[in-house]
Amino acid sequence: MALTYDQITAITEKKFLPKLVDNVFNSNPLLKKMKQNEQPQPGGDKVVCPLNYAAVSAAGWYQGSETLSTTDNEIITAAEYDWKQLYANISITRRDELRNMGDSAIINFVKSKVEVAEKTIRDKLATALYNDGSDAKQIQGLKLAVGTANTVGGISQSTYSWWQANVDTSTTTLTLSAMQGLYGDCGEGTEYPNMVVGDQDMFDRYYALLQPQQRFASSEMADGGFKSLQFNGIPVVVDANCAAGDMYMLNMNYIVLMPHKDENFRLEPFVKPINQNIKSAKIYWMGALTSSNNRRQGLMDSITA
Numbered sequence: 234m235a236l237t238y239d240q241i242t243a244i245t246e247k248k249f250l251p252k253l254v255d256n257v258f259n260s261n262p263l264l265k266k267m268k269q270n271e272q273p274q275p276g277g278d279k280v281v282c283p284l285n286y287a288a289v290s291a292a293g294w295y296q297g298s299e300t301l302s303t304t305d306n307e308i309i310t311a312a313e314y315d316w317k318q319l320y321a322n323i324s325i326t327r328r329d330e331l332r333n334m335g336d337s338a339i340i341n342f343v344k345s346k347v348e349v350a351e352k353t354i355r356d357k358l359a360t361a362l363y364n365d366g367s368d369a370k371q372i373q374g375l376k377l378a379v380g381t382a383n384t385v386g387g388i389s390q391s392t393y394s395w396w397q398a399n400v401d402t403s404t405t406t407l408t409l410s411a412m413q414g415l416y417g418d419c420g421e422g423t424e425y426p427n428m429v430v431g432d433q434d435m436f437d438r439y440y441a442l443l444q445p446q447q448r449f450a451s452s453e454m455a456d457g458g459f460k461s462l463q464f465n466g467i468p469v470v471v472d473a474n475c476a477a478g479d480m481y482m483l484n485m486n487y488i489v490l491m492p493h494k495d496e497n498f499r500l501e502p503f504v505k506p507i508n509q510n511i512k513s514a515k516i517y518w519m520g521a522l523t524s525s526n527n528r529r530q531g532l533m534d535s536i537t538a
Contacts, residue, residue, distance in 0.1 A: 241343060242502040242514065245323075249347040253516070254498045257355040262461070262470040263430055264359055266485050267522075273494035280314040280491050280521040282386065286395050312386025314521035316493065317372045319357060321350040325503075327510040350516055354498075359474050362522065375481060378488070378524040379532045385524060399531040406538045407438045407480070416465060419482055419531040426482035426531060429469040435480050435536060436471045439464070482531035492520035 258268035274280055286309070291302040323346045333342040364374030366383065377383050379398040382391045390397045399418040404411045412429075419426050431439070439462060462469045475481070496519035503514040524530070 239502070241325075241339070241512065242500065244340060245343055245347060245503075245514070246500045249344055250498065250500050250516070253347055253351040253354075256351050257358065257498075260355050261359045261472060261474070262468070263362060263428075263472055264355075266428060267362075267488070267490040270485060271490045271492060273497060274491050274520075275494055280316065280523055282312045282314070282523050282525045284310050284312055284388075284525060286310055286393070310388070312388055312523065312525065314373060314386050314491075314523050316519050317361075317370065317521060318496075319354060319361075319518045321354040321357075321516045323347060323350050323503075323514045323516070325512045330512070354516060354518070358518070359472075363474055363476065372520070372522040373524075374522060375483075375488075375530075375532075376476070376479075378522075378527055379481060379483075379530045385527065390527070396527055398527040401531070401533045402535050404533055405535050407435070407442065407533070407536050409442055411533070412439075412464060412480075412482075415482055415531045415533060419484065419529055424484065424486075424529055425465070425467075426484050426529070427467050428483045428485055429464055429467060429480065430472050430475055430483060431469070431480040432473060432475045432477055433471050434477060435475070436460075436462070436469065438536070438538070439469055476534075478534060478536045480533040480536060484526070484529035487524060487526035487529050489523050489525070490520060491523055492518060496520075 258264045287307065289308060290306040291304045293302075295301060323343075325343065325346065329342065330339065333339055361368075361371040362374050363376050364371040365376035366373060373385060378385045379400065380390060381397040381400050384390070385396065388396050399415060401411065401415050416426060443462065460471060496517050499517045501515045501517065503512045505512055
């Protein structure tokens with residue numbers, strides 16, 4: 234008996250979908266890091282990230298029986314991120330089904346369709362990581378969060394300086410000293426960037442700055458199949474979706490991908506529309522890319538040499 238819609242759905246969900254999800258995230262070093270740190274959310278109108286933006290004012294040194302202040306002050310607010318939705322379609326026409334007769338042939342054909350859906354959804358998600366807010370349907374990306382005059386999570390960076398990132402717009406030639414300056418601006422105590430991301434040209438510029446004996450690769454990224462170097466002990470990696478001239482210094486503890494737990498690459502069962510001779514299913518994702526501490530993020534956005 235030929236495969237039914239339910240059997241095709243079951244095979245796709247059990248055999249192909251887990252590989253699709255792995256391949257989506259393992260295709261890109263930034264996505265891979267985000268997958269490791271993602272925090273699925275149970276729901277809600279929006280994704281809410283509590284923020285501590287000030288210290289307690291009623292605190293200080295005292296002696297003996299002095300009266301201690303109990304004055305309360307505002308120290309916590311929240312960034313709110315809208316849910317964003319992404320899908321990829323898988324369709325099998327009756328014509329293609331007849332041309333690929335036999336259960337094995339149909340399974341292989343479905344596998345090919347799933348692989349195309351994988352590439353599609355992977356590219357759209359990876360590209361959206363750098364969304365500058367111009368496409369309101371996409372997740373709020375790094376180009377928006379790592380700025381100084383944008384509205385991120387409903388909070389204006391122009392109004393609240395504590396919500397601004399560190400952006401170097403004056404450096405046009407990449408130097409180690411400029412990188413170190415931005416790295417220092419992003420850090421304090423034990424909190425420093427733990428990943429540097431740029432396009433291939435940026436990676437090549439950094440490579441050229443290093444002496445041969447200093448070209449150490451990051452074992453973490455190398456194990457994942459990504460070429461990388463190190464800067465202050467953190468990986469410097471290539472991301473083809475990063476805009477030319479941009480180099481990000483990111484603290485990934487504060488940039489988190491938050492998918493909905495029930496819409497994290499969910500496969501919708503194959504169905505047959507009433508007005509088409511096809512079987513169709515969709516893969517759905519819904520979530521947000523959240524930033525909870527922009528001060529720990531940095532960007533050089535004017536590098537030309």
